[in-house]
């Protein structure tokens with residue numbers, strides 16, 4: 001059976017040739033304008049970055065190498081005994097642009113499991129951190145510390161050719177992906193269940209199967225399936241979002257994948273980005289506390305207006321690119337619809353009812369360009385239902401997932417020889433001069 005490395009090796013030459021052709025034939029072709037609003041508006045909409053593994057359409061949402069979420073759900077292999085996409089089949093698709101076979105997926109699961117134990121010094125580091133340190137800070141620190149093991153950094157120090165960069169980047173990426181579950185599970189154990197034994201990595205389980213097992217929920221098949229789907233869906237969301245862009249920027253300095261991904265995690269830890277999923281649940285539970293369970297749509301509307309009038313954002317709604325309901329939100333809702341016990345859960349019902357009215361309220365409020373839910377509006381309530389109630393931990397799960405896309409890009413950035421990122425900044429004086437005589 002082909003390994004992911006074999007599969008990558010097969011597709012790299014054609015992509016390298018394609019990029020070379022693009023550069024020589026179209027290096028000077030104009031594909032967009034730069035306006036002052038881009039410079040002062042967070043570069044929203046500016047087409048300025050190469051990212052192969054996924055493309056986000058404002059209306060349709062994400063496609064992974066051209067495949068929509070429902071298409072991925074049809075073609076990507078699940079775990080034995082499961083139905084949902086798993087991290088390995090998504091990783092294979094992102095890395096190679098090909099759909100893996102069942103055998104390739106199983107082999108990748110085994111390869112990751114074999115690399116999955118944490119080095120002792122990282123265990124000690126994590127165990128030494130205060131219990132009250134935010135789980136995301138701990139995750140970022142643990143990932144950064146793993147760079148002691150970096151094959152890329154060691155090879156670079158030895159002196160390697162540019163054409164070899166990607167192979168060491170891949171090696172680091174595989175080790176990092178493999179170790180994220182043990183790292184993230186250790187953080188969960190230390191913060192919420194100190195002293196509880198953590199099972200070792202089971203070589204026969206998939207990455208998320210192992211993660212859930214180490215979190216202490218291995219006997220819950222539905223939660224395992226939910227997290228498989230969640231982690232596959234959060235894996236990649238094109239390149240411009242803050243975490244992906246950070247990984248790409250930091251990686252472009254030839255900083256190793258551990259350092260690059262650690263930086264990405266600290267971008268993910270912001271409330272406008274990944275931390276939104278913790279914020280959503282906190283907000284929905286406040287809503288429940290204030291207005292109760294069996295509430296009318298009007299009660300929710302009122303609560304929404306109170307949030308907006310106090311100057312806060314409605315967490316889980318709006319998006320930098322999307323202009324329609326996020327298909328990841330829809331896929332997670334669908335997961336609930338097939339399980340009657342989830343539909344009966346008061347918090348899940350509240351999330352659904354909020355979705356019925358929030359777009360209308362946000363449209364009337366008139367500020368956000370996208371009044372629809374993003375993935376975070378739905379992701380936390382199901383975890384909460386299954387007993388994973390510590391919502392400060394939720395972004396860590398997102399962080400385990402987003403490595404799929406960020407690390408894929410790092411491998412490709414090195415395979416394609418992409419340069420250090422260095423956009424031009426302007427002062428207001430310079431902008432003034434430019435607008436007077438463009």
Ligand code: AMX
Pocket residue numbers: 044241271272273274276308312313314315316317318319320321367368369370374375376
């Ligand atoms: N509630 C209230 N106001 C909102 C809003 C929301 N959910 N979303 C956007 N707005 C406001 C903005 O704050 C901005 O107000 P301002 O003019 O006073 O600064 C105005 O609407 C225009 O913003 P925008 O162009 O529509 O959005 P953006 O691209 O600047 O920001 C995002 C996108 C996601 C940060 C924003 O929609 C937001 O803050 N949403 C809530 C937090 C959230 O759910 N984040 C998760 C995003 C997905 C993810 O990364 N995991």
